[in-house]
Amino acid sequence: MKTLQKAFFLFVFVPLVNSAPPKQQESLQFYEYDTDDTMGSLIQQDYEMQSKDITKDGTNVSLDTSLRLQGDDSERNVRPTKDTNLPTCLLCVCLSGSVYCEEIDIEAVPPLPKETAYLYARFNKIKRIAVSDFADITTLRRIDFSGNRIEEIEDGAFSKLLLLEELSLAENRLMKLPVLPPKLTTFNANQNRIKSRGIKANAFKKLTNLAYLYLGHNALESVPLNLPESLRILHLQYNNITTITDDTFCKSNNTRYIRTSMDEIRMEGNPILLAKHVNAFSCLRTLPVGAYY
DSSP states (O other), rough: HHHHHHHHHHHHHHHHHSSSSOOOOOOOOOTTTSSSHHHHHHHHHHHHHHHHEETTTTTEHHHHHHHHHHHHHHHHHHHOOTTTSSHHHHEEEEEEEEEOOSSSSSSSSSOOOOOOOOEEOSSOOOOOOOOOTTTTTTOOOOOTTTTSSOEOOHHHHTTTTOOOEEEEESSOSSOOOOHHHHHHSSEOOOSSSSSSSGGTTTTTOOOHHHHHHHOOOSSSHHHHHHSSSSOEEOOSHHHOOOBTTTTTTSOOOTOOOOOOOOOOOEOOTTSSSGGGGGGTTTTSSSSSSOOOO
């Protein structure tokens, strides 16, 4: 019986064991670092590792894409620059006889087209106005240099501008006024550093069309002399005016004289007490704005 069991065991199980496929062992790679083949394999592995996707902020981004993103970031950090050497109508805006050169950091008056009638050059860095700036531009009717750094205006800079009606030099650093063109109707020199000695005695006398004169926020010690009859609005607020005479606005030798055009005079912010100079306003239709007591 035991002999039959051994025979049955050998007949059934031994063939099953022999027919099972042998277990394959995991192959190992060995490199000899002195061979060219090995170096090529290492380079290939390094390339394959770099070509895999990398993670950026939780999103899979390829290496090439990552490099492009870094390049874009560096480009965005570069600040744009302003080229002030461009032709005027590329640097500024030229439109139907008007030239707009506002807030572009120019330091001098740019060359203007000969047909220019209106120049707006506000809020720049202009420090000086020369005779040559307007020597060939006789068609100008309005100039606005507000908000610059103008300290000097050459004598005769505006002498050829016979059609000029409006001139603004507000918010600059002027200490004296230039000779003004004869047909001005509006002149604005608010917020400068102008003192009375910086205004010639006859600076406004021949300006028979001047209607609006703004000299507020300066350093004037007195009201300018020889104001034209055409004047309607006069602003002298926040200066250092301490004196005024009977002939400043009126004519002391003519008690019937009335200054009919004058509508507004502002003198607040000055140390003068206007109540002490009643006769100085006898020819006016309205009293000046300012401190009386």
